[in-house]
Amino acid sequence: MKTFVTTFLSSLLVFASGTALAAGELNLFNWGNYTNPKLIEKFEKEHGVKVTITDYDSNETALAKVRAGGHGFDLAVPSHSHLPIWISEGLLANPRVDQMENFKHVSEQWRNPDWDPGRQYSAPWQWGSVGVVVDTSVYDGDINTAAIVLDPPQELIGKINVAPEMLDVIHTTVLYVGGEVCTTDKAVLRKVRDKLVEAKPKWKSMDYGIIEKFAGRDLAASLYWNGAAFRARLKNPDVRYGYPREGYSLWADAVVLLKDAKNVDNAKKFLNFIMAPENAALISEFARYANSIDGSEKYMPPDMATANEIIVPDEFKSAGQFYPTCPPAAQKMYTAIWTELQK
Amino acid sequence: MAVARQKPFVIRHMPGFPTLAIVCFFALYMPLVPLVIYSFNAGNNIALWEGISFRWYVAAWDNELVKAAAVRSLVVASFASFFATILATMAALGTTRTRAYRGQTTIYALINQPLMVPEIVTAVALLILFAMIKEATGYHGYAYLIIAHTAFCIPFAYLPIRARLEGMDKTLETAAADLYARPWPTFRRVTLPLMLPGIFAGAMLAFVISLDDVVITEFVKSAGQDTLPTYMLGQLRRVITPEINAISSVLLLISVILVTLIFFLSRNKTA
Known part of the structure; x- marks a missing residue:
């Protein structure tokens, strides 16, 4: 309680003084529950910077917040799908990530x-894939196909x-029916629509948060992200992750330096810092997705370094x-199909 | 009058009233029951019961991020409800203790504007405005959050204070004036003590509203200004543990305590 009161009072002081200590600061704007506290502690200790x-x-x-300006952040972690927007709108500074020491x-x-292109703007944070999660005690056939959710075997229905x-659902279906992603070919999209409408009654839900449900065996299959599949397997050893051979999407989040950053030097230090294998391993250890750094496997928890969900098998790469x-x-057109699917 | 002879219209005796009331209360409060129950779960899971334990309350208490966010929420809510209550008290006096004047209804509507305008609209508007000020001044402190919270808390503080003032007997103030008390002593010795329960109720309501706000805070916050609700929002897409249930239950408890106090304070006026 005493510490509580002290923190309360000290935050009053921070409020009163307006800005906190100006020297040695870094403001990271990141997805919630995505940053390993150990990583931050290590960076703070090595560089004497308060993050x-x-x-x-x-x-x-x-x-939206960065566009409006005046946000006070130095670094942000957009997804690959949005990163080109950040670059083209001039929201980023170019720290030449490709010339940093740890880029090797x-x-x-x-x-x-x-x-x-050329990886000048962004340092890798984490990446993953959209695949199928299957409880093999319910279905033990081939799981490396989107048919698991789109033409489900009898055992998995319901x-x-x-x-x-x-985007994840429609991309997966477009690839499954043999089309090209972002196609406007009506014949292909009709097939996509028909396939989804036909498959939907065989689904139980369209929800986030599958780990608990696989643990409780309420679900036997899901279209989902690999990191969650990995965590589901730790709770239910029968769970496996399949890479649809018809094609699947990858995603990546990467750290970028904002144009109006105040602590540019510290931000650059951080970008370089997270490309060191032992630090990248800390990122992965926390949120359980792969990073893009060679040699980081050595520092990862042993259950991760060999996990099929994290290390993509060569045949599916x-x-x-x-x-x-x-x-x-x-x-x-995607939205039209999606709306129809929600009915 | 002929009307008076009819059976009085009592809404509670209308057919279907009890059923409808029960359904409404059920829909309002039922979702909270599993939330609170699972906050005592011994397991790691928000849907799989593994026995009773307080471990998630301990985990939340030991989590520095939660603690910092909770303190921030309390600081912002304290300041915002303080300023909102002062402004609301003045507004309530200005709209009840005066002769009727033109535009009074408009002023009433303007004060209650935050109740009508969708929160996301206010949030985006504040994002844009504050961004300009932040760029111009370079100040990124808590004042923005406090100003924003004060603004949307005003009607919540205003309504109970105004209700209290309207229920008060004006003849008491007139009597004070008759006894040669000037306006200020009348206010300090008569009006203020009588309206105090309304002020407390309004302050507490404003406090709870500020404590619970997500949308406006998410858009207005600067670096390092996550409050408890925005911190919780950030957790949702990833792993959810019963820690979130524990934090929610504590927030719920604080809200229930304050609302109960408000109830007792505002009940006094009729007693």
Whole structure:
């Protein structure tokens, strides 16, 4: 209680003085519950900088606040789908991440992503994939296909969840029926619509938060993200993660320096810091997604370094791709299908 | 009058009233029951019961981020409810203790504007306005949050104070004036003590409203200004543990205590 009172009083002081200590600060604007406190502690100790983390809950909120200006943040962590918008709207400074000392640790496949050509603007944070999660005690057939949710086997009907994310669901279905992502080809989109409308009655739910439900065996399959699949397996050893061979989407979050950052030097130190393998491992250890840093496996918890959910098996590597936000014409048709699906 | 002879219209005796009331209360309070129950879950899971324990309350208490956010929420709510109550008291006096004047209804509507305008509209408007001020002045402190919270708390403080003033007997003030008390002593010795329960009720209501706010805070907050509700919002997409239930239950408890106090304070006026 005493500490509580002291903190209360000291925050009054901070309020009164307006700004806290000006020297040695860094303001990170990141997704909630996504930053390992150990990582921050280590950075603070090594560089004598006080790091403040502020949360957001969607790419849109983050973008809106940064666009408005005057936000006081130095670094933000947008997703690959939105990063080109940040760059093209001139919201970012270019810290030349590709010339930083620790850039040599970034894996070859992450050095030149489509959404940040030459990787000048963004340092890798975490990445993952959209695949299928299956309880193999219920169904032990082939799980590396989107048929698990779109043409489900008898055993899984009525026990399927689908993440309520429009782009993830429609991209998966477009690839499943053999189309191209962001297509405006009506024949393909008709197939997509028919497939989804046909599959939906076989689903149980379209929700976030699957880990508990796999643990309690309320669900037997789901279209979802790999990190959650991994955590579900830790609670229910029969859970496996499948990479749809018809094609699946990848996503990545990356750290960027804002144009109006006040603590540019500290921010650059942080960008370089998180590309060191032992620090990248701390990021992954907390939120349980892969980073893009070679050699970080050595520092990861042993259950992660070999996990099929985190380390993509070679045969499925080529099926995974990053997809940008679709052009408005495609977006409009996607939304129409999505609305119909929600009915 | 002929009307008086009819059976009095008592809404509680209308057919279907008890059923409808029970359904409404059920819909309002039922979702809170599992929330509170699972805050005592011994397991890691918000849906899988594994026995009773206080571990999530301990976990929340030991979580520095939760503690810092809770303190921030309390500081903002204290300041905002303080300023909102002062302004609301003045507004209530200005709209009840005067001769009727033109535009009184308009003023009433303007004071209660935050109740009508969708919160997201106010939030976006404040985001844009404050961003300009932040850029111009370079000040990023708590004043923005406090000003924003004060603004939307005013009607919540205003309504109980005004209700109290309207229920008070004006002849007491007239009597004081008759006994040669000047306006200020009349206010300090007669009006203020009588309206005090209304002021407390209004202050507490404003405090609770500020404590619970998400949308406006999310848009107005600067670096390092996560309050408890925005901190909780940030957790939702990822792993949810019963820690969130524990924090919610504590917030709920604080709200219930304050609302109960408000009830007893505002009941005095009829007693």
